[in-house]
Amino acid sequence: MTVEMLAKTADFEPIYIADGEREILGGYAGDLLSWVMGRAKEGDAWVTIMSNVNIVAVCTLADPACIVLSEGVRPDEEALRRAREQGVSIISTGLDTFEACVRIASML
Amino acid sequence: MAGEINFHFDIDGGNFTSAGEASVRIKKLLRDMGFPPDVIRRVSVAMYEGEINMVIHANGGSADVNVSPDKIEIILADSGPGIKNIELAMQEGYSTAPDNIRSLGFGAGMGLPNMKRYTDEMRIESEVGRGTTIYMTVNV
Numbered sequence: 001m002t003v004e005m006l007a008k009t010a011d012f013e014p015i016y017i018a019d020g021e022r023e024i025l026g027g028y029a030g031d032l033l034s035w036v037m038g039r040a041k042e043g044d045a046w047v048t049i050m051s052n053v054n055i056v057a058v059c060t061l062a063d064p065a066c067i068v069l070s071e072g073v074r075p076d077e078e079a080l081r082r083a084r085e086q087g088v089s090i091i092s093t094g095l096d097t098f099e100a101c102v103r104i105a106s107m108l
Numbered sequence: 109m110a111g112e113i114n115f116h117f118d119i120d121g122g123n124f125t126s127a128g129e130a131s132v133r134i135k136k137l138l139r140d141m142g143f144p145p146d147v148i149r150r151v152s153v154a155m156y157e158g159e160i161n162m163v164i165h166a167n168g169g170s171a172d173v174n175v176s177p178d179k180i181e182i183i184l185a186d187s188g189p190g191i192k193n194i195e196l197a198m199q200e201g202y203s204t205a206p207d208n209i210r211s212l213g214f215g216a217g218m219g220l221p222n223m224k225r226y227t228d229e230m231r232i233e234s235e236v237g238r239g240t241t242i243y244m245t246v247n248v
């Protein structure tokens with residue numbers, strides 16, 4: 001599944017898509033940034049409720065395919081600006097973290 | 109690439125908006141130089157954790173990255189409060205991060221362990237009241 005395919009799925013909404021063709025290879029869920037930094041794999045869909053600018057740096061460095069904000073969370077203004085600048089894709093969903101993960105896993 | 113190339117960055121204290129910028133810059137530079145993705149990733153993660161620690165715990169500092177064909181050396185130096193018990197600080201889950209920092213997603217106490225895990229060599233020199241210097245090496 002590509003980032004764009006996930007963004008277009010029901011209950012998911014693209015906030016900013018940098019590389020829609022990028023393949024999602026797996027997933028990681030977590031809000032503590034050092035855990036994500038240490039455990040998320042390249043190409044993962046990273047599901048989190050964290051919305052501040054630091055998620056963009058983490059995504060740039062740990063290189064998951066996209067950030068999925070669950071629970072209807074929206075990125076704050078600075079995070080969105082940075083995501084555009086750094087080319088980090090952000091998708092939002094009203095689903096809770098568990099449901100979002102289940103859905104993503106079923107589509108891999 | 110012949111010999112060694114050196115990069116220097118000043119890291120702002122308390123600035124969470126630009127925190128991680130030096131690591132992002134290094135990642136791009138290493139990519140342009142053609143280093144393997146896993147090497148770049150290990151350097152990026154280790155450097156980011158160190159950079160963030162200086163922002164959160166030491167009111168900023170400096171980062172020097174020495175790039176050679178066979179190894180990448182990262183030296184992070186600050187004049188912050190120092191680390192009283194390094195062995196304790198290295199343990200997974202140990203953190204003194206205040207609540208306002210935790211609400212941003214930091215403070216899991218996983219930064220130093222990540223730095224250790226992602227590098228081939230890591231050495232911490234710290235003196236309470238004087239500051240901390242961390243030397244890390246990633247072999248290519």
Ligand SMILES: Nc1ncnc2c1ncn2[C@@H]1O[C@H](COP(=O)(O)OP(=O)(O)OP(=O)(O)O)[C@@H](O)[C@H]1O
Pocket residue numbers: 033034035157161162164165166186188189190191197198202203204205213214215216217218219220221240
């Ligand atoms: N440069 C530093 N100067 C002073 N103290 C530091 C420094 N780096 C780390 N420490 C101390 O070591 C502790 C552990 O650091 P570590 O990076 O593992 O966790 P953290 O920064 O608290 O949380 P996390 O990295 O998971 O967000 C810190 O909470 C802090 O007390």
Ligand SMILES: [Mg+2]
Pocket residue numbers: 034157160161215218219220
């Ligand atoms: Mg840390």
